[in-house]
Amino acid sequence: MSRFTEVKELVDSLEDDFAKFYEKGNKAAGTRVRNGMQAIKTLAQDIRKEVTDIKNSGK
Known part of the structure; x- marks a missing residue:
């Protein structure tokens, strides 16, 4: 079950970057989102x- 917690924590850690990218258009945050999503894909x-x-x- 710790793997599930790891996925949840990774998703939660990206929340601020999602907001910065989609609401403010911050391109660096978009890069962090893409990197985080790749990490989620690998973990999954x-x-x-x-x-x-x-x-x-x-x-």
Whole structure:
């Protein structure tokens, strides 16, 4: 369950940058959002692999 918490914390950490980018047009914040979203994608893929491995080892 700690992986889920890790994803939530990463999303929460991007909240200010989302607001800065979408509401104020801050381009640097947009770059931080893109980098953060890439990190979320990578983490999600790692979690998917872990879940699949655990699921398949139970057979």
